[in-house]
Amino acid sequence: MNLRESLLAARAAARRLALLSGPERSALLSDFAAGLSQPENQRTVLAANAEDMARAREEEAAGRLSSALVKRLSLDAKKIATTVDGISQLARMPELVGRTLTHRILDHGLILKRVSSPLGVLGVVFEARPDALVQITSLAWKSGNAVALKGGREAAASNRALAALAQQVLAKHDIDPRAIVLLEDRAEVESLLGMDDLVEMIIARGSSPFIRHVRGHSRIPVMAHADGICHVYLHASADADMAARILVDAKCSYPAACNAVETLLWDAGAGAALDACVKALSEQKVELRGCAETCKRHPQMKAASEADWDTEYGDLVLSIRQVPGIAEALAHIEEHGSSHTDAIVAQDAEAAGRFLAEVDSACVFHNASTRFSDGYRFGLGAEVGISTDKLHARGPVGVEGLCTYRWLLHGRGQCTTDYSPEGRHYIHKDLPSDG
Amino acid sequence: MNLRESLLAARAAARRLALLSGPERSALLSDFAAGLSQPENQRTVLAANAEDMARAREEEAAGRLSSALVKRLSLDAKKIATTVDGISQLARMPELVGRTLTHRILDHGLILKRVSSPLGVLGVVFEARPDALVQITSLAWKSGNAVALKGGREAAASNRALAALAQQVLAKHDIDPRAIVLLEDRAEVESLLGMDDLVEMIIARGSSPFIRHVRGHSRIPVMAHADGICHVYLHASADADMAARILVDAKCSYPAACNAVETLLWDAGAGAALDACVKALSEQKVELRGCAETCKRHPQMKAASEADWDTEYGDLVLSIRQVPGIAEALAHIEEHGSSHTDAIVAQDAEAAGRFLAEVDSACVFHNASTRFSDGYRFGLGAEVGISTDKLHARGPVGVEGLCTYRWLLHGRGQCTTDYSPEGRHYIHKDLPSDG
Numbered sequence: 001m002n003l004r005e006s007l008l009a010a011r012a013a014a015r016r017l018a019l020l021s022g023p024e025r026s027a028l029l030s031d032f033a034a035g036l037s038q039p040e041n042q043r044t045v046l047a048a049n050a051e052d053m054a055r056a057r058e059e060e061a062a063g064r065l066s067s068a069l070v071k072r073l074s075l076d077a078k079k080i081a082t083t084v085d086g087i088s089q090l091a092r093m094p095e096l097v098g099r100t101l102t103h104r105i106l107d108h109g110l111i112l113k114r115v116s117s118p119l120g121v122l123g124v125v126f127e128a129r130p131d132a133l134v135q136i137t138s139l140a141w142k143s144g145n146a147v148a149l150k151g152g153r154e155a156a157a158s159n160r161a162l163a164a165l166a167q168q169v170l171a172k173h174d175i176d177p178r179a180i181v182l183l184e185d186r187a188e189v190e191s192l193l194g195m196d197d198l199v200e201m202i203i204a205r206g207s208s209p210f211i212r213h214v215r216g217h218s219r220i221p222v223m224a225h226a227d228g229i230c231h232v233y234l235h236a237s238a239d240a241d242m243a244a245r246i247l248v249d250a251k252c253s254y255p256a257a258c259n260a261v262e263t264l265l266w267d268a269g270a271g272a273a274l275d276a277c278v279k280a281l282s283e284q285k286v287e288l289r290g291c292a293e294t295c296k297r298h299p300q301m302k303a304a305s306e307a308d309w310d311t312e313y314g315d316l317v318l319s320i321r322q323v324p325g326i327a328e329a330l331a332h333i334e335e336h337g338s339s340h341t342d343a344i345v346a347q348d349a350e351a352a353g354r355f356l357a358e359v360d361s362a363c364v365f366h367n368a369s370t371r372f373s374d375g376y377r378f379g380l381g382a383e384v385g386i387s388t389d390k391l392h393a394r395g396p397v398g399v400e401g402l403c404t405y406r407w408l409l410h411g412r413g414q415c416t417t418d419y420s421p422e423g424r425h426y427i428h429k430d431l432p433s434d435g
Numbered sequence: 436m437n438l439r440e441s442l443l444a445a446r447a448a449a450r451r452l453a454l455l456s457g458p459e460r461s462a463l464l465s466d467f468a469a470g471l472s473q474p475e476n477q478r479t480v481l482a483a484n485a486e487d488m489a490r491a492r493e494e495e496a497a498g499r500l501s502s503a504l505v506k507r508l509s510l511d512a513k514k515i516a517t518t519v520d521g522i523s524q525l526a527r528m529p530e531l532v533g534r535t536l537t538h539r540i541l542d543h544g545l546i547l548k549r550v551s552s553p554l555g556v557l558g559v560v561f562e563a564r565p566d567a568l569v570q571i572t573s574l575a576w577k578s579g580n581a582v583a584l585k586g587g588r589e590a591a592a593s594n595r596a597l598a599a600l601a602q603q604v605l606a607k608h609d610i611d612p613r614a615i616v617l618l619e620d621r622a623e624v625e626s627l628l629g630m631d632d633l634v635e636m637i638i639a640r641g642s643s644p645f646i647r648h649v650r651g652h653s654r655i656p657v658m659a660h661a662d663g664i665c666h667v668y669l670h671a672s673a674d675a676d677m678a679a680r681i682l683v684d685a686k687c688s689y690p691a692a693c694n695a696v697e698t699l700l701w702d703a704g705a706g707a708a709l710d711a712c713v714k715a716l717s718e719q720k721v722e723l724r725g726c727a728e729t730c731k732r733h734p735q736m737k738a739a740s741e742a743d744w745d746t747e748y749g750d751l752v753l754s755i756r757q758v759p760g761i762a763e764a765l766a767h768i769e770e771h772g773s774s775h776t777d778a779i780v781a782q783d784a785e786a787a788g789r790f791l792a793e794v795d796s797a798c799v800f801h802n803a804s805t806r807f808s809d810g811y812r813f814g815l816g817a818e819v820g821i822s823t824d825k826l827h828a829r830g831p832v833g834v835e836g837l838c839t840y841r842w843l844l845h846g847r848g849q850c851t852t853d854y855s856p857e858g859r860h861y862i863h864k865d866l867p868s869d870g
Contacts, residue, residue, distance in 0.1 A: 019792065104814055110803065112813060117795070119825055196650075200825050212654065215631075219650035221657075221826045242848035249850030345848075356843050357454065360552070368545065368846030377851065378547060378842065379539055379863035390554055390635050390839040391656045392827040404825040407813065408791050411803030413677035413780075415684035416812065428814035 003191050006181045007148060007198040010121045013170075013179035014146035018118040022095035024173070028141055029091035032169045033084045036134065041165055042080060048161035049075040049130060056128075056154050065154065068256045068314070072129045073154055083131045087138045090381050096399045097144045103431040107424065109412040116403045118144030119200040123192050123220070124384070126205045128152025133162050136203075137180060139384050143402035148192055148199065150183035193218035201392075201402075205385050223392060223401070225385030228258030228340040229312050230370045233329040233355065234277070235346035236269030242367060243273040243345045244280035247318075249369040250343070252284045256314045258386060259341050259363075259373040263309060264320045265329045271297065273345065274320070286316045293322035309336040326351055330358050337361060340388055341373040341395075362388060362395035438626050441616045442583060442633040445556045448605075448614035449581035453553040457530030459608070463576055464526035467604045468519045471569065476600055477515060483596035484510040484565060491563075491589050500589065503691045503749070507564045508589055518566045522573045525816050531834045532579045538866040542859065544847040551838045553579030554635040558627050558655070559819070561640045563587025568597050571638075572615060574819050578837035583627055583634065585618035628653035636827075636837075640820050658827060658836070660820030663693030663775040664747050665805045668764040668790065669712070670781035671704030677802060678708040678780045679715040682753075684804040685778070687719045691749045693821060694776050694798075694808040698744060699755045700764045706732065708780065709755070721751045728757035744771040761786055765793050772796060775823055776808040776830075797823060797830035 020028065035041055056073050059065040102114035122145050126132045133151055140147040151159045159182060167177035183189055192199060196219040204214045205225040215222050232250060234243050250261035266274040278298055281288060289304035301320070308319040309332070323329045333342050343365035344355040352366040363373040373396060375383025380398030387393050393401030418424045455463065470476055491508050494500040537549035557580050561567050568586055575582040586594045594617060602612035618624055627634060631654040639649045640660040650657050667685055669678050685696035701709040713733055716723060724739035736755075743754040744767070758764045768777050778800035779790040787801040798808040808831060810818025815833030822828050828836030853859050 015793075015795075106807070106812065106814065110807075120795070215654035219647065221824070239848065245848060245850055249852050253850075253852050352845075358450075360450075360555070361841065363842045363844065365844040366846060367848050368844050369850045371851040372541070372545075372844055372846075372849070373842070374851075377541065377854075377861065379541065379861065389656070394839055395842045404829055406796065407798045407808070407830045409798065409800040409803050409807055410787075411801060411807075413674070413680060413802050414807070415680055415688075415804045416806040416809075417684050417688050419812075426812065426814065 003181075003183075003188055004195065004198070006178055007121060007192075007195060009176055009178035010146040010148065010181050011198055013176040014118065014120050014144070016175050017141065017146060017179060018097065018144040020144065025095065025097070025142065025144070026091045028169065028173050028175075029087055029138055031172065032138060032141070032166060033087040033091065035165050035169050036080060036084050036087070042077065045080070045158065045161045045165065046075060048157040049073075051157040052155055059154075069128060069154065072127065073158075075130050075158060079131055083134045086135060086376075086382050090138050090142045090399075093142070093381050093399070096142065096403065099434045101405055101433055103433045105427050105429045105431065106409075107414065107419075107427050110414050111410045113408045113410075114405050115408055116400070117406045119402060119404050121146045121148060121199050122201050122203060122402065123148045123199045124203040124205075125150045125189060125214070126152070128154035130155050130158035130162055133159050134166075135382050136384055137166050139382055139399055139402060142381075143399045145402055146179040146181075148181040148183060150189050150192075153185075156184070190217070193220065196220045203384055221392070222389075223385070223387050223397065224389050225258070226388045227312050227338040228260070228386070228388075229263065229310065229336060229338040230259060230261050230340055231263050231265055231333050231337060231342045232261050232370065233323075233326075233333075233342070233344045234264070234266040234270040234273045235326065235344055235348060235351045236267040237348035237351060238267075238270050238273040238345040239347055240273040240276035243270075244276040246343070246345055246367070246369050247277045248280050248284055250371055251281060251286055251318055252316065253371055255316050257371065258312075259371050260314070261343075261370050262312055262319065263336070264318055265323050265332055266294070266320065267326070267329070268322060268324060278320075281318060284316070286318055289317065289319045291321040294320045312338075326354060330355070333359055333361070338388055340386065341365065341370045343368060343370050362386070438616075438618075438623055439630065439633070441613055442556060442630060444611055444613035445581040445583065445616050446633055448611040449553065449555050449579070451610050452576065452581060452614060453532065453579040455579065460530065460532070460576065460579070461526045463604065463608050463610075464522055464573055466607060467573060467576070467601060468522040468526065470600050470604050471515060471519050471522070477512065480515070480593065480596045480600065481510060483592040484508075486592040487590055494589075504563060504589065507562065508593075510565050510593060514566055518569045521570060521811075521817050525573050525577045525834075528577070528816050528834070531577065531838065534869040536840055536868055538868045540862050540864045540866065541844075542849065542854075542862050545849050546845045548843045548845075549840050550843055551835070552841045554837060554839050556581045556583060556634050557636050557638060557837065558583045558634045559638045559640075560585045560624060560649070561587070563589035565590050565593035565597055568594050569601075570817050571819055572601050574817055574834055574837060577816075578834045580837055581614040581616075583616040583618060585624050585627075588620075591619070625652070628655065631655045638819055656827070657824075658820070658822050658832065659824050660693070661823045662747050662773040663695070663821070663823075664698070664745065664771060664773040665694060665696050665775055666698050666700055666768050666772060666777045667696050667805065668758075668761075668768075668777070668779045669699065669701040669705040669708045670761065670779055670783060670786045671702040672783035672786060673702075673705050673708040673780040674782055675708040675711040678705075679711040681778070681780055681802070681804050682712045683715050683719055685806055686716060686721055686753055687751065688806055690751050692806065693747075694806050695749070696805050697747055697754065698771070699753055700758050700767055701729070701755065702761070702764070703757060703759060713755075716753060719751070721753050724752065724754045726756040729755045747773075761789060765790070768794055768796070773823060775821065776800065776805045778803060778805050797821070
């Protein structure tokens with residue numbers, strides 16, 4: 001396949017996707033959900049996944065793949081059902097393309113609207129997780145965009161089967177199936193990065209070095225879903241029970257997730273809360289690594305090294321550091337955090353207010369687990385990733401983050417030279433918008 | 436000066452700017468306006484500008500600078516008064532930092548807010564226009580950001596005087612004056628492009644080759660203010676008088692502006708409207724260049740070459756092309772436009788609706804001059820530029836485009852594992868936000 005030709009076709013198909021009515025778009029998504037629910041299609045997809053899994057298990061046995069990766073790679077009827085449920089939810093969500101974001105009277109008969117619009121063609125590079133292909137595709141359709149997709153190579157057969165299914169659904173709706181372009185290898189990703197005339201945004205999920213490579217080799221704007229070095233800070237006013245519950249959820253409910261906590265900071269006055277956390281986490285077999293002050297209080301604890309403060313374990317390991325107060329907690333998070341998700345546990349409203357005002361991360365929480373940082377939990381329907389960038393979209397990215405906007409102006413022949421201190425004046429009155 | 440150290444200081448100062456209260460921020464802006472209004476300060480600024488102008492006039496005489504550039508470079512009491520007025524307007528505008536953009540109940544006692552937040556340090560490269568330094572600085576303050584500024588070299592003395600004045604205002608408010616870093620040469624711009632750990636966004640105003648260079652040499656996200664190849668399309672239903680008035684405004688009121696029209700497309704059925712435009716534009720001494728069909732109707736007209744359709748004249752020149760209908764007009768705009776601003780003149784609502792739905796440009800107008808594409812006219816207070824990018828901000832960019840957001844979650848100790856099909860359910864109910 002010639003990538004440039006495919007992307008040109010994708011661009012044309014994107015225009016069709018952009019102009020679908022709300023009901024047409026919902027029908028497209030519902031048909032995708034229905035297609036994935038069909039037993040025959042499921043057999044095809046699961047057979048492809050079995051191929052991928054057989055290869056992956058060999059690599060795992062040879063020590064070349066982690067068991068966490070193999071777990072994410074595997075598909076089964078239950079995972080597919082969850083995915084189908086997600087598509088159906090998106091189908092039912094209100095139409096977001098064409099929504100009026102600003103509605104302003106500039107003058108009598110001169111009405112300005114800012115309306116949400118699709119971007120065009122998105123390039124998405126993601127890990128070996130076949131269900132991610134389905135989520136990304138359905139978010140792209142809901143936002144009226146075409147996609148060029150490159151999943152982890154371990155999922156190649158599963159991705160081909162799922163993309164083929166999605167393309168059948170497009171064809172049934174008289175949309176060019178090349179609205180989905182499946183990239184097969186790294187060389188195609190490199191070519192994609194050079195096509196800034198055809199691709200509007202790259203969504204890069206993966207390691208920091210990979211994302212630096214993408215940013216350094218493309219003029220296309222990049223939205224990165226990168227490291228999650230998340231912190232929980234126990235203020236002196238923290239409730240000990242609450243702290244322990246939040247820490248267990250934040251560390252143990254899914255340690256490989258980017259929104260899992262990696263470092264616990266505790267105020268010198270929060271010793272009781274620390275003790276409760278250490279007890280609860282130890283019961284969950286979490287390996288704890290403490291600073292000198294922490295180890296003084298818990299002498300059985302392993303000592304942390306400087307590198308621990310900058311490490312995303314993605315595993316049942318947690319580093320723990322004592323800080324003299326909130327200022328030092330803020331400074332630690334600024335120095336070592338990845339601007340993903342950070343939380344304070346505190347009964348003191350003033351301390352919580354300061355933490356929420358000053359931590360410059362995508363998500364900043366008070367008395368809640370870092371694992372709430374998630375598109376579904378935030379009510380976005382689904383997410384294409386959790387952006388650690390500040391521009392365009394930040395934190396969990398749903399349909400809105402895949403849209404841009406256009407300014408539409410309706411007039412009656414007005415000219416700018418009609419307006420001046422001596423002539424006509426602008427009214428600039430806002431009317432209610434959709435959101 | 437060591438640029439990295441200056442930017443580190445700017446970053447620290449940005450945190451102070453971010454945490455200013457609304458009244459403190461307004462006072463800062465008002466003091467900047469007051470400072471610029473003071474006769475002694477004006478004399479200093481005008482003397483610096485006279486230095487720049489003397490050099491520029493020599494270069495103009497030698498044919499190395501255009502008279503349009505020299506005109507933009509010059510400052511006088513009237514231009515300063517307009518600039519002061521702009522700052523005062525920004526000071527009076529509602530506080531935009533910390534605005535609640537989303538307000539959602541996830542569950543009882545689990546409240547999610549998305550609040551607007553400053554970006555941090557912005558890098559802005561702009562043309563030789565000293566009033567732009569003032570506008571950009573005041574927009575940065577209103578949005579709580581620090582700035583590294585590099586203006587056109589012809590304005591070096593003016594920019595130094597204006598930046599010094601702004602820094603005095605910062606110092607008076609106990610903010611590190613290094614919240615403004617003035618770059619002196621191109622080498623410093625190149626260094627800036629490499630500091631993706633300190634600079635959150637580059638705003639690049641200038642030529643396409645310059646912007647390609649910036650995008651190709653930086654991992655920092657770039658917001659470009661580039662070419663404006665704007666179109667007006669006369670539909671068969673166009674009112675001839677209105678068409679002529681709009682064309683004269685769009686071409687003649689400021690031909691060097693990026694929102695000036697460069698190409699007129701006319702439907703075969705819009706001959707009378709074309710004739711009215713040709714007559715009115717000829718009276719304004721606009722050089723017209725027509726396609727074969729246009730020249731057949733107006734035999735005195737100069738013939739356009741293929742290159743004309745891709746040219747931003749920035750001058751009293753207009754290319755004119757006949758198109759068989761709206762589909763071909765849309766295709767021409769997609770092929771030759773720069774996604775800046777395009778307008779249709781039509782009495783037919785259906786044609787206008789199709790044009791507004793399908794033209795993928797930042798600004799799409801119906802029966803209004805392309806020159807309305809402007810931050811002040813749109814009611815944004817001022818603009819840092821007109822973005823021709825699709826990501827983050829599009830079209831005229833005011834304070835909102837210089838902000839990002841953070842997700843703040845207030846809980847009572849909730850954990851994600853409390854929620855499941857069998858356990859607690861999310862409510863996901865939206866409350867009114869600040870808009």
